[in-house]
Amino acid sequence: MRYPPCQFARLECTAGLFITVVSIAIIVPLTLRAEEWFAPPVITESEHAFNYCASADLNRDGLDDLVAHDGTWFMVYLSDSIGHMTAVDSIHACTFGDGPFVLIDENHDGWIDIVGDRPYVGRIGLWHNDGRAHFTEASKSFDDQVPIVKGDVDSDGFEDVLTHSGEWMLIYYGGASGLASEPQLLRFGPADHSYYLEILGIAVADLGGDGNQDLVVAGYTYDDHAQLGATIRWRHGQGNRQFGEFREFTMGSTEGEFSNPATTDLEGDGDTDLAVLLYDLQDFGVRLLYYDPASDQFSPSGTLYPSGRPYFGLIDDDALPDLFVDQVYVAPYRSKTLVYRGSLENGFDVVQELLGARGATLGHVLTAGRPDMLAVGQDADQNPQITVWRNIAYSLASSGGSGESAERSSLQVWPTVATRGVAIRVATPGTLRGLTVHSVVGRPVRRLSVGPEGQWDLCDDNGRPAPSGVYFLQLEGHRSHSQPARVVVIR
Numbered sequence: 001m002r003y004p005p006c007q008f009a010r011l012e013c014t015a016g017l018f019i020t021v022v023s024i025a026i027i028v029p030l031t032l033r034a035e036e037w038f039a040p041p042v043i044t045e046s047e048h049a050f051n052y053c054a055s056a057d058l059n060r061d062g063l064d065d066l067v068a069h070d071g072t073w074f075m076v077y078l079s080d081s082i083g084h085m086t087a088v089d090s091i092h093a094c095t096f097g098d099g100p101f102v103l104i105d106e107n108h109d110g111w112i113d114i115v116g117d118r119p120y121v122g123r124i125g126l127w128h129n130d131g132r133a134h135f136t137e138a139s140k141s142f143d144d145q146v147p148i149v150k151g152d153v154d155s156d157g158f159e160d161v162l163t164h165s166g167e168w169m170l171i172y173y174g175g176a177s178g179l180a181s182e183p184q185l186l187r188f189g190p191a192d193h194s195y196y197l198e199i200l201g202i203a204v205a206d207l208g209g210d211g212n213q214d215l216v217v218a219g220y221t222y223d224d225h226a227q228l229g230a231t232i233r234w235r236h237g238q239g240n241r242q243f244g245e246f247r248e249f250t251m252g253s254t255e256g257e258f259s260n261p262a263t264t265d266l267e268g269d270g271d272t273d274l275a276v277l278l279y280d281l282q283d284f285g286v287r288l289l290y291y292d293p294a295s296d297q298f299s300p301s302g303t304l305y306p307s308g309r310p311y312f313g314l315i316d317d318d319a320l321p322d323l324f325v326d327q328v329y330v331a332p333y334r335s336k337t338l339v340y341r342g343s344l345e346n347g348f349d350v351v352q353e354l355l356g357a358r359g360a361t362l363g364h365v366l367t368a369g370r371p372d373m374l375a376v377g378q379d380a381d382q383n384p385q386i387t388v389w390r391n392i393a394y395s396l397a398s399s400g401g402s403g404e405s406a407e408r409s410s411l412q413v414w415p416t417v418a419t420r421g422v423a424i425r426v427a428t429p430g431t432l433r434g435l436t437v438h439s440v441v442g443r444p445v446r447r448l449s450v451g452p453e454g455q456w457d458l459c460d461d462n463g464r465p466a467p468s469g470v471y472f473l474q475l476e477g478h479r480s481h482s483q484p485a486r487v488v489v490i491r
């Protein structure tokens with residue numbers, strides 16, 4: 001839902017440039033239990049009460065950095081190897097809502113850029129990275145409303161950007177010369193205007209596992225008299241940027257979903273399932289939706305997880321998608337992130353709560369090859385902070401919970417930042433072994449057989465180029481002794 005400019009609690013929009021440089025690191029003295037996945041965090045104090053963040057390697061030093069949003073500014077932070085965060089740039093962006101920006105290499109120069117909501121003008125702007133994580137606004141801009149989502153909709157290897165306006169989805173396709181200036185428009189509401197749809201969340205996913213990317217929206221329907229109910233709608237990709245008519249799953253509530261659906265294969269059956277934030281007077285929280293290709297419908301899980309924004313990722317070393325939910329309410333101006341272990345049979349079991357983490361994202365800062373948790377929020381005294389939680393889930397799994405270092409990985413890849421292909425070497429002896437390439441949300445992308453040596457050509461199982469992003473290569477049947485290898489693909 002579109003909100004008027006500057007209607008964000010305790011924030012006031014002002015013009016001009018504001019940069020805060022901080023480098024204060026504190027280790028919080030928390031008791032660490034053996035089953036926890038993240039060590040006590042490194043904390044950077046901030047003057048901004050952020051509520052949303054995303055990570056990427058902005059200066060190509062091998063460490064993921066942070067862009068955070070507080071309703072008034074996009075603040076850019078560079079990380080160092082011990083978890084410090086230093087503010088280096090700010091972009092005036094007075095808006096309110098989830099998904100106010102995405103990080104992509106828009107002009108394919110190897111540097112990550114920002115596509116985000118511009119203040120007051122009702123259009124989405126583009127800021128190019130100069131290679132030092134300083135951003136300059138480009139002349140190109142886009143319609144229309146947050147959330148802003150990225151994905152390779154047409155499977156051409158270039159990332160696309162998706163926004164919405166009411167019941168319309170707008171797709172700005174990426175190409176060799178960057179994002180298109182004009183969008184493809186797709187309608188998710190009825191043509192006869194018998195009722196209306198307000199889109200609140202967007203996702204791109206191959207629901208049926210047929211190799212075509214499908215478009216998913218979450219929101220609510222209403223007519224001239226009242227709000228009708230929450231809905232999930234999707235249109236199947238048919239190739240060549242063509243899409244079928246929309247299908248619908250009604251949640252049966254009187255309100256709507258307020259965040260982008262999270263997507264991954266929860267059951268290991270090759271299709272894509274969802275996690276959505278459901279809100280009504282009876283149910284208030286995150287629910288899993290399992291997709292069935294035969295009926296082309298979803299079935300909801302019986303478990304309702306606490307209210308917040310859901311995300312999937314590979315956090316421990318079992319190659320099963322895990323769940324974390326940020327913006328879980330604790331007290332006024334105080335939130336936490338809940339981390340859950342994934343299972344094919346039993347859904348998710350809570351592993352740890354990260355207090356003070358209002359907005360969270362996975363990134364690689366303190367632990368090579370493993371995703372750390374980067375978070376923004378406030379401490380118990382309402383002091384704004386940025387926290388980096390070091391991932392210890394791999395070492396715990398490999399050492400039986402002792403917290404000691406895991407055995408040195410037997411899987412080696414080169415280069416780790418790739419544009420054409422990746423060479424693979426298995427250091428342990430043996431015959432051909434299966435290897436799976438996973439996306440950052442845990443979805444299998446490519447299955448290979450490797451001996452002492454092998455190669456990944458940066459394509460998926462259907463021969464299409466894998467989009468820019470982070471991928472993990474994992475030896476099959478060897479999870480307890482080998483950490484997955486991380487590769488960044490740049491198109």
